Amino acid sequence: MELGLVGLGKMGGNMRERIRRAGHTVVGYDRNPDLADVDSLKELVDKLKGPRVVWVMVPAGAATQSTIDELAELLSPGDIVVDGGNSRWTDDEKHAEELKAKGIGFVDCGVSGGVWGLENGYALMYGGAADDVAKVQPVFDALKPEGEFGSVHAGKVGAGHFAKMVHNGIEYAMMQAFAEGWELLEKVDSVTDVREIFRSWQEGTVIRSWLLDLAVNALDDDEHLEKLRGYAADSGEGRWTVEAAIDNAVPLPAITASLFARFASRQDDSPQMKMIAALRNQFGGHAVESKK
Numbered sequence: 141m142e143l144g145l146v147g148l149g150k151m152g153g154n155m156r157e158r159i160r161r162a163g164h165t166v167v168g169y170d171r172n173p174d175l176a177d178v179d180s181l182k183e184l185v186d187k188l189k190g191p192r193v194v195w196v197m198v199p200a201g202a203a204t205q206s207t208i209d210e211l212a213e214l215l216s217p218g219d220i221v222v223d224g225g226n227s228r229w230t231d232d233e234k235h236a237e238e239l240k241a242k243g244i245g246f247v248d249c250g251v252s253g254g255v256w257g258l259e260n261g262y263a264l265m266y267g268g269a270a271d272d273v274a275k276v277q278p279v280f281d282a283l284k285p286e287g288e289f290g291s292v293h294a295g296k297v298g299a300g301h302f303a304k305m306v307h308n309g310i311e312y313a314m315m316q317a318f319a320e321g322w323e324l325l326e327k328v329d330s331v332t333d334v335r336e337i338f339r340s341w342q343e344g345t346v347i348r349s350w351l352l353d354l355a356v357n358a359l360d361d362d363e364h365l366e367k368l369r370g371y372a373a374d375s376g377e378g379r380w381t382v383e384a385a386i387d388n389a390v391p392l393p394a395i396t397a398s399l400f401a402r403f404a405s406r407q408d409d410s411p412q413m414k415m416i417a418a419l420r421n422q423f424g425g426h427a428v429e430s431k432k
Contacts, residue, residue, distance in 0.1 A: 141193070142164070142166075143164060143167070143194075144194035144195065145166050146168075146181065146195070146197065146207055148197075149175075151197060151254070152170070152197035153175060154255070154257055155197065155257065155283060158257070159283065161282075162281075167187045167188060185215060190216055191218040193219070193222065193276055194219070194222070195224050196211075196223050200225050200226045200227045200231070204235075205235075208221060212239055216244075217243025218243065218245075219244050220247060220272055220275050221235070221246050221247075222266075224250075224251045226304070226377060229267075229298035229299070229301040229302040232246070232297050245275070247267065247276055247297075247300070248299075248301045249267075249280075250303055254423040255423070255425040260285060261285030261286060261290060262290075263291070263307075264292070265299075266280065266293055267294050267300035268296070270293070305384070306381055308381070312374075312398040313395045314351055315420075316412070318352065318355055318415060318419070319413070319414075319415035319416050319419075322415045323411045323415070325337060334364075338359060342356060351419065351423075355415065357422055358419060358422050365411075365415060370410035371409075372405050372420060374403075378395065378398070381395055381399075382396050382399055401413070417429070
């Protein structure tokens with residue numbers, strides 16, 4: 141099938157390549173002309189045959205809103221817009237209504253896989269009407285990991301991004317647990333090789349995971365994380381998860397504490413946040429702050 145893809149950054153560019161490897165045609169647009177296949181959204185739309193599917197991979201908020209606003213004026217009834225960025229699920233409901241007024245379908249899709257997705261595939265959580273999802277299904281199948289699992293029609297519009305938000309909240313708590321354990325091991329005089337302890341956990345333990353593998357990778361690069369400043373940003377999804385928990389009276393003590401720990405990292409040089417920063421860089425290519 142044909143797909144228009146808007147936003148060709150770290151994830152979008154790799155997604156374009158993976159979809160093309162599966163035999164589909166991708167027309168990509170990015171504000172950076174060195175990355176783009178076309179010079180404008182209009183040219184992208186003009187190059188696609190109807191009914192069109194246009195996948196948006198730009199930052200949440202104003203950038204996504206302006207892109208969808210422009211596409212609403214360019215697309216035709218029966219076309220589909222997919223928001224694969226990290227938008228808030230409440231924005232999805234608004235976008236779906238705006239596009240529905242013009243006869244354009246909308247699917248939201250939480251995408252996980254970071255810089256490793258090109259080779260390993262992307263975990264996909266999507267929300268929307270079954271008919272709209274069906275039009276995008278060949279692309280979902282191209283992007284997902286091999287095997288039975290890795291993608292899910294999570295529910296109605298907004299469900300995909302809500303599921304991805306909760307995924308990221310869990311990720312916050314898991315990274316915080318690894319970081320706290322790492323700092324405690326580093327602090328004790330009797331422990332002489334923290335990196336190899338982490339490596340030993342990769343086989344036969346209940347905490348073995350890809351996240352643990354990435355922690356070992358980070359420690360192989362910088363055994364005591366001495367090159368990093370103990371600062372870790374938050375993408376916003378941890379905050380949204382906590383807010384949703386408050387709205388629904390669901391206790392999330394571990395996720396909430398992990399979010400607050402990131403806030404604390406901005407006040408001093410936190411050893412734990414060195415590990416959090418290292419892990420975010422490993423799986424997502426997120427920027428880290430080096431020690432001056």
